[in-house]
Amino acid sequence: MQSIVYHIDPLLEEPASIQASTWLEAIPELTAVLPGYRHIALTQQAGLALEPENPLELVSLVPAKPSLLGAAQSRQQLLRAWLSKHRPGLFISFDPESIPPPGTGNTILISSATTLLSGGSKGSVFSGFFKKVDSVPGFQAANVIVVPSNADKDAISERFPSLSSKIEVIYPALQEPIEPLGWSQQEQVKLRYSGGRDYFLFAGELSEDHEPIGLLRAYSLLKKWLMTGMPLVLAGSATKYTPTLEKLLLTYKYRTDVSVYPDLESSELQELVSAAYALLWPLEPNGRVLAKGNGYPVEWAFNAGVPVLGSDIPAMNELGAGAALLSPPGDLQQQAHSLMMIYKDEQLRNSLIAKGRERILKLNRHNTLMAYASVVRNFCG
Structure with a gap:
């Protein structure tokens, strides 16, 4: 059975954003429209647990003991070793700084032009394994980059034309409907x-x-x-x-x-x-x-x-x-x-x-999840 791995650590950062929290709630629903796969929530944070009814399997990559390499490099090695060993059908990330280097499997990056073009970096967990190539940043290793609008796609393509063919547009309409108040x-x-x-x-x-x-x-x-x-x-x-x-x-x-x-x-x-x-x-x-x-x-x-x-x-x-x-x-x-x-x-x-x-009949969670499921099936069948 193929595995779909969701690297959820970027969604757990503090302070928690509404969009990140909504994604955490929506991922289990995405598994429901993608039956027949092993769905894994991958984390490098200690002490994390999922609710018993959550359909995701939690995999924690936490070092058993401190490493002489330091925390960042230790996380790099653990994640790269895990991906190389298990070779999941798809690795889904929400952080451009956590895209693994080529050769470790298919990757989907869910991001935006604001994030990708900001030039800021918190320090990639893979920063020691790849460098910029022809002025294109490390997130070029993703097979698909999902952005929320064609305007985002155009902004990224203008800066990095070689990435244009990798970009898919799916607006993240993942909010639960709210009713009008009396x-x-x-x-x-x-x-x-x-x-x-x-x-x-x-x-x-x-x-x-x-x-x-x-x-x-x-x-x-x-x-x-x-x-x-x-x-x-x-x-x-x-x-x-x-x-x-x-x-x-x-x-x-x-x-x-x-x-x-x-x-x-x-x-x-x-x-x-x-x-x-x-x-x-x-x-x-x-x-x-x-x-x-x-x-x-x-x-x-x-x-x-x-x-x-x-x-x-x-x-x-x-x-x-x-x-x-x-x-x-x-x-x-x-x-x-x-x-x-x-x-x-x-x-x-x-x-x-x-x-x-x-x-809102078109801009809703069901349609968004079906669009993501279509992108996933292109890799996993």
């Missing part, structure tokens, strides 16, 4: 986060890449035009930039109408999305691709019947497919106008909600 539940959420008022919501990583200052400027224009009391809520994973953002808000003219909620639990963030008047994701991103493909708030909004506003960039066009109201990046006047239209035009708002519900 009136009383919505009111409770509003009381907790916005003083009982309807609110615009940005839900995502609170990072400089999403240029929240641009969003605040567009919001300022809206306040100037309409004198509306509808607040703006920013919620999501904190980053090194988050304290800077909070400090800047202390001098913001409309600071009493802006709230920041970093590092909420996933369930709390879902409630915020479900009760929002509109989701802003994001209005002024940096570049043409969504950061790491983490558009999960958009999936939640489509499911919950919340209209989505975003940037007119290739990746967002692919994700929304006409179900979101888009503005040119950097065009504060148009961004503010979009906010005003969604605030004043109930027919437009209802139209976007309906289109979002149509979009």
Whole structure:
């Protein structure tokens, strides 16, 4: 029986991201659409255990005793030796720094243009076994690189043309559907986060890449035009930039109408999305691709019947497919106008909600897992 090995350590890193946690939940479901294989969760972390009903078999590669080579090289040797010995039908990784060298079997890398083109490196577990060839990085050893959009594929291919034929596009729509909240539940959420008022919501990583200052400027224009009391809520994973953002808000003219909620639990963030008047994701991103493909708030909004506003960039066009109201990046006047239209035009708002519900019929976990299963079968039959 062929083995499919999932290197899960990149999904276990702290702080845990929502997308990583969702992948951990989805992998057992992927095994259900790939029967007839031995599914292995491979880890080099000590003390890890799976739930009894989990269909994955856990293999731990933890050194029995300290090595004179050091922790990194010890992990390198253990993983390379295990792959060489067992020769699995497929090795699936979520970290470009953990792609094994050629000759150890077929490999699928699941990543994004943001990650692959960042140039950053935490230190590959295989850094001692291969080097860059013709300016192409070590992740070239993967047989297939799965990215979340054609915009990601184009960005990577532009930088590394030789990798174009290896790239497959599968948007990671792996979120469980969330239901619209009832009136009383919505009111409770509003009381907790916005003083009982309807609110615009940005839900995502609170990072400089999403240029929240641009969003605040567009919001300022809206306040100037309409004198509306509808607040703006920013919620999501904190980053090194988050304290800077909070400090800047202390001098913001409309600071009493802006709230920041970093590092909420996933369930709390879902409630915020479900009760929002509109989701802003994001209005002024940096570049043409969504950061790491983490558009999960958009999936939640489509499911919950919340209209989505975003940037007119290739990746967002692919994700929304006409179900979101888009503005040119950097065009504060148009961004503010979009906010005003969604605030004043109930027919437009209802139209976007309906289109979002149509979009989610294609953008869902079942379709995503079937797409991944198709890629896997190309290697394993």
